[in-house]
Each structure stands twice: as structure tokens, then as C-alpha cells.
Amino acid sequence: MTTAHKILIADDEPNIVISLEYLLKREGYQVLVARDGQEALEAIAREHPDLVLLDVMMPHKTGFEVCQAVRTTPGIEATPILMLTARGRETDVAKGLALGANAYMTKPFSTRELVVKVAEMLGAAG
Numbered sequence: 001m002t003t004a005h006k007i008l009i010a011d012d013e014p015n016i017v018i019s020l021e022y023l024l025k026r027e028g029y030q031v032l033v034a035r036d037g038q039e040a041l042e043a044i045a046r047e048h049p050d051l052v053l054l055d056v057m058m059p060h061k062t063g064f065e066v067c068q069a070v071r072t073t074p075g076i077e078a079t080p081i082l083m084l085t086a087r088g089r090e091t092d093v094a095k096g097l098a099l100g101a102n103a104y105m106t107k108p109f110s111t112r113e114l115v116v117k118v119a120e121m122l123g124a125a126g
Contacts, residue, residue: 004030005122006047010040010066011055011084016107020053023111024118037061041069044076051121054101056085056092064099071100080121084109 007029009020021031032047034040038060044052052070056063063083071077083101085092093104102121105114 004028005050006030006032007118008032008034008040008043008047008049008052010034010037010043010052010058010063012036012058013055016055016084019111020114023115027115027118029118035059037063037066040066044070044079045073048076049079051118052079052081053118054081054083056083056096064095067096067099067101082117082121 007024009017009031011017011020012035017033021033024031032043032049034043036059040052040054040058041061043049054063054066063085067081067083070079070081081101082103082105083096084105084107085096086107096104103117105117
């Protein structure tokens with residue numbers, strides 16, 4: 001029996017966290033939650049999740065800062081990151097990818113689209 005993939009949701013919007021958590025648990029994933037950038041960074045270092053859903057706009061550290069920190073920290077630098085943001089401008093997408101995000105989704109996104117993307121990324125990682 002394989003263990004469930006561990007996914008960290010890093011987002012400060014409770015409604016988004018609740019719906020993502022429900023959705024991912026229903027798909028059989030183990031879900032962790034961080035409510036700000038600093039918490040996300042600590043959780044990634046401690047838990048070594050298989051995937052991080054990272055919101056760009058968060059208190060303490062932005063998703064961009066978290067992404068950059070993960071990519072430069074030995075031991076967690078290969079953690080797959082899917083950035084979620086309400087800011088869908090090309091420059092934001094380019095910045096996220098340049099800092100090392102593996103993929104990018106703009107809010108609002110369809111839950112189906114997200115589930116497919118998560119499975120795709122975990123498939124590529126595993």
C-alpha cells in the first residue's frame with residue numbers, strides 16, 4: 001500500500017483553504033495547511049510535502065519569497081510548487097516561474113482543473 005501524497009496548502013483566505021482541503025482530502029491526499037508565508041516555509045522544512053499549493057499574496061512572506069527561499073534551501077529545494085494567485089498578469093506568471101514555481105494557476109480556477117493539475121504534478125514527481 002502506498003502512502004498518500006502529502007500536500008501543503010499555503011493560503012490566508014479561509015474559504016479557499018476549506019474548499020481546497022475538502023477537495024484534496026476527497027481525492028485521497030494528506031493535507032497540511034499554512035496560513036502565511038513564514039508558516040508555509042516552516043511546514044515545508046518540517047514536513048517535506050510532495051506538493052505545495054502556494055498563494056502569492058500572503059502575510060509575513062509572499063508566495064514569491066517562499067518559493068525563492070525553498071529553491072535555495074538544501075533538502076527542500078526540489079519541492080514541487082504550484083502557485084495560486086488572483087494576479088494573472090503575464091509579469092506575475094513569469095516572475096513565479098522564474099523564481100522556480102513548477103506551475104501556475106490563476107484564481108478563480110475550476111476545482112476539476114486543479115485536481116487534474118495536482119495529479120499531473122504528483123505523477124511527474126512520483
